[in-house]
Amino acid sequence: MSRVRQLTRNFYPKKYEPEILKFWDEARVYERLREARKGSKRFHFLDGPPYPSSDMPHPGTVWNKIIKDSVLRFKRGEGYDVLDKPGWDTHGLPIEVMTEKALGFTSKKDIENYGIDKFVLKCKELATKNLKSMTEHFKEFAVSMDWDHPYRTFENEYIESAWWGVKKIWESGRLYEGERPVHWCPRCETVLSDYEVSESYKDLMDPSIYVKFKVRGSENEYLLIWTTTPWTLPGNVAVMVHPNEKYVKVRVDGDLLILAKARLEAVMKDAGIEEYEVVEEFEGRTLEGLKYEHPLEDLVPVQQRIKDAHRVVLSEEYVTMEEGSGCVHSAPGHGKEDFEVGMRYGLPVVSPVDERGRFTEDAGKYAGLQVREANNIIIEDLSGRGALFHRGTVIHKYPVCWRCDTPLIIRTTKQWFVKLTDLRKKLLEESGRAKWVPKWGGERRFKDWLLGLEDWIISRQRYWGIPLPIWRCESCGHIEVIGSAKEIEDRAGVKLEDLHRPWVDGVTWKCPKCGGKMRRIPDIMDVWYDSGVSFFASLGYPHRNREAFQEIFPVDFITEGHDQIRGWFFSLLRMGTLLFNQVPYKSVLMHGFMLDEKGREMHKRLGNYVPPPEILKNVARDTFRFFVLTKVPWQDLRFSWKGLKEMERRLSVIWNVYVFATTYLRDKELGQLPPKEELDPVNRWVLSRLHSMMKRVRESMNEYHLHVASNEILSFLIDDLSHLYLRVARKKLRSKNRSVADQWGRVLFHVLRETLPYLSIFAPLMSEKIYLESFRGEKDPDSVNFLLLADPDNEMIDPELEDMMMHVRSIISASGFARSNAGVRKRQPLREMVVVTENDVVRKAVEVLKDVLVTEANVREVRVGEAPTDGKWAQADFSEGSVFLNLEMGDEEILGGLARELTRRIQLMRKELGLTIGLERIEVYVQGDEDVRRALERYYDEIAWDSDANVIKFVSDESEVPGSSFGKEWEVDDRRVFIWVKKVE
RNA sequence: GGGCCCGUGGCUCAGACUGGUCAGAGCGCCCGGCUGAUAACCGGGAGGUCGGGGGUUCAAGUCCCCCCGGGCCCA
Numbered sequence A: 001m002s003r004v005r006q007l008t009r010n011f012y013p014k015k016y017e018p019e020i021l022k023f024w025d026e027a028r029v030y031e032r033l034r035e036a037r038k039g040s041k042r043f044h045f046l047d048g049p050p051y052p053s054s055d056m057p058h059p060g061t062v063w064n065k066i067i068k069d070s071v072l073r074f075k076r077g078e079g080y081d082v083l084d085k086p087g088w089d090t091h092g093l094p095i096e097v098m099t100e101k102a103l104g105f106t107s108k109k110d111i112e113n114y115g116i117d118k119f120v121l122k123c124k125e126l127a128t129k130n131l132k133s134m135t136e137h138f139k140e141f142a143v144s145m146d147w148d149h150p151y152r153t154f155e156n157e158y159i160e161s162a163w164w165g166v167k168k169i170w171e172s173g174r175l176y177e178g179e180r181p182v183h184w185c186p187r188c189e190t191v192l193s194d195y196e197v198s199e200s201y202k203d204l205m206d207p208s209i210y211v212k213f214k215v216r217g218s219e220n221e222y223l224l225i226w227t228t229t230p231w232t233l234p235g236n237v238a239v240m241v242h243p244n245e246k247y248v249k250v251r252v253d254g255d256l257l258i259l260a261k262a263r264l265e266a267v268m269k270d271a272g273i274e275e276y277e278v279v280e281e282f283e284g285r286t287l288e289g290l291k292y293e294h295p296l297e298d299l300v301p302v303q304q305r306i307k308d309a310h311r312v313v314l315s316e317e318y319v320t321m322e323e324g325s326g327c328v329h330s331a332p333g334h335g336k337e338d339f340e341v342g343m344r345y346g347l348p349v350v351s352p353v354d355e356r357g358r359f360t361e362d363a364g365k366y367a368g369l370q371v372r373e374a375n376n377i378i379i380e381d382l383s384g385r386g387a388l389f390h391r392g393t394v395i396h397k398y399p400v401c402w403r404c405d406t407p408l409i410i411r412t413t414k415q416w417f418v419k420l421t422d423l424r425k426k427l428l429e430e431s432g433r434a435k436w437v438p439k440w441g442g443e444r445r446f447k448d449w450l451l452g453l454e455d456w457i458i459s460r461q462r463y464w465g466i467p468l469p470i471w472r473c474e475s476c477g478h479i480e481v482i483g484s485a486k487e488i489e490d491r492a493g494v495k496l497e498d499l500h501r502p503w504v505d506g507v508t509w510k511c512p513k514c515g516g517k518m519r520r521i522p523d524i525m526d527v528w529y530d531s532g533v534s535f536f537a538s539l540g541y542p543h544r545n546r547e548a549f550q551e552i553f554p555v556d557f558i559t560e561g562h563d564q565i566r567g568w569f570f571s572l573l574r575m576g577t578l579l580f581n582q583v584p585y586k587s588v589l590m591h592g593f594m595l596d597e598k599g600r601e602m603h604k605r606l607g608n609y610v611p612p613p614e615i616l617k618n619v620a621r622d623t624f625r626f627f628v629l630t631k632v633p634w635q636d637l638r639f640s641w642k643g644l645k646e647m648e649r650r651l652s653v654i655w656n657v658y659v660f661a662t663t664y665l666r667d668k669e670l671g672q673l674p675p676k677e678e679l680d681p682v683n684r685w686v687l688s689r690l691h692s693m694m695k696r697v698r699e700s701m702n703e704y705h706l707h708v709a710s711n712e713i714l715s716f717l718i719d720d721l722s723h724l725y726l727r728v729a730r731k732k733l734r735s736k737n738r739s740v741a742d743q744w745g746r747v748l749f750h751v752l753r754e755t756l757p758y759l760s761i762f763a764p765l766m767s768e769k770i771y772l773e774s775f776r777g778e779k780d781p782d783s784v785n786f787l788l789l790a791d792p793d794n795e796m797i798d799p800e801l802e803d804m805m806m807h808v809r810s811i812i813s814a815s816g817f818a819r820s821n822a823g824v825r826k827r828q829p830l831r832e833m834v835v836v837t838e839n840d841v842v843r844k845a846v847e848v849l850k851d852v853l854v855t856e857a858n859v860r861e862v863r864v865g866e867a868p869t870d871g872k873w874a875q876a877d878f879s880e881g882s883v884f885l886n887l888e889m890g891d892e893e894i895l896g897g898l899a900r901e902l903t904r905r906i907q908l909m910r911k912e913l914g915l916t917i918g919l920e921r922i923e924v925y926v927q928g929d930e931d932v933r934r935a936l937e938r939y940y941d942e943i944a945w946d947s948d949a950n951v952i953k954f955v956s957d958e959s960e961v962p963g964s965s966f967g968k969e970w971e972v973d974d975r976r977v978f979i980w981v982k983k984v985e
Numbered sequence B: 001g002g003g004c005c006c007g008u009g010g011c012u013c014a015g016a017c018u019g020g021u022c023a024g025a026g027c028g029c030c031c032g033g034c035u036g037a038u039a040a041c042c043g044g045g046a047g048g049u050c051g052g053g054g055g056u057u058c059a060a061g062u063c064c065c066c067c068c069g070g071g072c073c074c075a
Helices: A013-026 A029-037 A059-077 A093-103 A110-115 A114-139 A156-171 A194-198 A228-235 A261-271 A301-305 A335-344 A361-366 A369-383 A422-432 A439-451 A485-492 A527-533 A546-553 A564-582 A612-618 A621-629 A641-665 A681-702 A708-733 A738-762 A764-775 A799-822 A842-849 A851-857 A891-912 A930-938 A939-945
Strands: A043-046 A081-083 A175-185 A191-193 A201-215 A223-227 A238-241 A246-252 A255-260 A277-283 A309-312 A327-330 A386-398 A409-418 A435-437 A470-473 A480-481 A508-510 A518-520 A555-561 A585-591 A830-836 A858-866 A871-879 A881-886 A922-927 A949-954 A967-974 A976-981
Touching: A013 A029, A013 A621, A013 A764, A029 A081, A029 A223, A043 A369, A043 A555, A043 A564, A059 A081, A059 A114, A059 A255, A059 A555, A059 A585, A059 A612, A059 A621, A059 A708, A059 A738, A093 A110, A093 A114, A110 A114, A114 A612, A156 A480, A156 A564, A175 A335, A191 A881, A201 A228, A201 A261, A201 A369, A223 A228, A223 A327, A238 A335, A246 A261, A255 A261, A255 A327, A261 A369, A261 A386, A301 A361, A301 A369, A309 A335, A309 A851, A327 A335, A361 A369, A369 A386, A369 A422, A422 A439, A422 A564, A435 A439, A439 A585, A439 A681, A527 A564, A546 A939, A555 A564, A564 A585, A585 A830, A612 A621, A621 A738, A621 A764, A641 A708, A641 A738, A641 A764, A681 A708, A681 A738, A681 A799, A708 A738, A708 A939, A738 A764, A738 A967, A799 A842, A799 A851, A799 A871, A799 A881, A830 A842, A830 A891, A842 A858, A851 A858, A858 A891, A871 A891, A891 A930, A891 A939, A891 A967, A891 A976, A930 A939, A930 A949, A930 A976, A939 A949
Parallel strands: A043 A081, A223 A255, A238 A309, A435 A585, A555 A585, A830 A858, A922 A949
Antiparallel strands: A175 A191, A175 A409, A201 A223, A201 A386, A238 A327, A246 A255, A246 A277, A470 A480, A470 A518, A508 A518, A830 A881, A871 A881, A922 A976, A967 A976
């Protein structure tokens, strides 16, 4: 036997939500739940670690966490032992740059003067402070993760796992040191990855110059090249042309210039030259091997030293006819494409620029100058040598440092690489093994890109990060890669308390090969390495949790925004493939971005950013959760206050459903669900709907179609329960027939009780409140979180019955329309409804669900039949036929209508007196005309029952009414009626 | 320049993978009802050539191509 208690009438989430959060915290609900699920089948969720760059999460990040939370709650509801460790990506440049700013630093020198140890501790402090603060914000939205035991990439255990991975890569022969042109920030003095570079391009003004390279051995023939980076000319070693394009030799002022035919007109226009003459035309490929003289050779020593350079090479892919002259100046030291082509042709690499972006001694005259500042001097020198054809300026997108906005340069440096080019196909294959939601997230967006993948630069010349665990002998160059703190201890006898720089930098040992000094190379690692190893490093594998890891690898589920396809999803794939030869996750849900109300991206600096606390100030936590969870997850989501308010109203309807039900059910003994055969068809229907809902929620949650699941439960509670079932149930629940009232009570209780854990996936706070206040029985657990999701039972699902109810809804609609047209209000009972249809299901529906039609259409009889030909009828059509309402009013209809009017008046008066239905009883006295008397007489029982009246007496004047009665005069259908109500003490 | 996503009534969005009861929902608006869920609830109505054009098909928001607009990723 179960009982429910009355639920607080008003929906005040602002009040109960903080109370519930506090209760969960104090009662240690999640900890106990985790404990309770131990030993069950496991579900491994891996949190994509947010970067703690601020103390406040972006609302989109809250959305991200809510998505995760709904899946976690669902899986716990299915009985899984869920791994729900949150993560934090704590290393890297943003934190360093923020710390530098706070300390007023502008260069690496400032940091080294201050002390790397102090600086690193400051970085750690900042990251820790921010992640703690962000945690509190996530908790506010009822995100249930293991907040007390997060994985943080700065922890020693994490670093050790990362090192193990590096060692393994080294052992596989994929780790190598190489010299490549890389994007470099001259302020941060570090290499940046392609991914980091793609983050920010800015419009910059640069010179746009055409330069004449004199063909060796000729009198007056020149290759005409174009560049916007004159400072790369000291690094020039070749000119690229397109093999298949037409080139021309043009006479201008006595010079013969070579350039692409397709660019001729544009170049001449650009240079302001009107008179020129094409003297020859030929294919680009015929230029191959043509030698030229470097115009700055006498000023730049390195240019004199290099061999086998200054010639024309061919490239189909990097010579464009969209801009420039079709003769592309090539400096393999300052450009990736140039480097690639240069390798093919065996060209030398020249990069006379240092880490601060200044020319080195190799650049001779320009040594010591900042490269961008040298632009003008170089242009002057070209001009002085008669090599400048034209000089202009251009505003173009140029990469800048994503943290400090300094324009980047490309210079050739030694870096540590991980070889990937031979893994392209394997990576693509592995990505295909994961289940991508939506499907196109993986395949289409990954494919071309993966196939063009380059080797990965994992070294960075900074401080706050995982130290690259590579030690090299100063004497013989012998290399050792370290996989744990213990290995350091074994070699150097040093036990490090913190594995970061600078402490790890001081550790040296004797080279086993030559006895020289083994010293760590000073680099740290790309942060994408950090987050890429999270699938095992979060567990401390392989130094810790070995068995656990093997049991739950690959990870069951990850989800992040679509920007992470090439970010974290890829970096996990990369590490999984490198270290375990497989993709480390089974399914991926990719979600969208949160945009502002106008559809633009939300940014603090754009001022269109809604801080999470502001959301909380205006709407319930569950409202925001439901709002985001009902949207298609992989599409961008437009933030909307209006949308939130709308959702809040819908939640209040759900609340009201529970209020309504508890009003009728409270304090009743509610037994088990009666057997199906004994049930009223409407009850069979609502149970069918319940199980259909459960089934669809389970299915769609398992497909990560969260929006389908959340909308399903909303429509069940609102469309099926509130709009239909409860309207029928309210009369049945108060039925004089005990067994009827009892059956409906049990069914209603059952439906609402089973729905609660489902609701709690999306609106956990509201569900908990309802559970604790009204539905929790004595032997039940002390939180809705412990409840399992009831399994849908196919036996309970009756598609035909559900179909029939759809038809009944249409019939009710049509009858409402007919009444509306005929001007007959719904309160007025009508004699008869005739449904005309050819559809057998509809016929059966009218039969089986007659009760619903009688109540909802307010008619005394319903039948299927032929269209009536005589009498007064109102008619309306629905999809499967027509509805006819008999408008003829007999005594029965008039008195019936009157009785309902009287009941309504009495109810109003009860309410005015503050009397509670089911508790306090009344005596009623009525004075009115003959019809009123007859209505009272005929419908005495109904009126008395509905209004909890002990006695209803028809009186001829006030003297018959007890003095203490509450009296009121009413006008009912043009009649004057006096009603007195007296509370029975 | 390439790739991907989105563009459905005034607003916010489902439906598109698996062509055919898919032209829907909520809000807003208009009309009405109910009155012990009541600072709630219910019914009805108006309103969309599903961004534009072309194609495939007996049949296309749904598949294909092109274009326009918005966004993202990459060059």
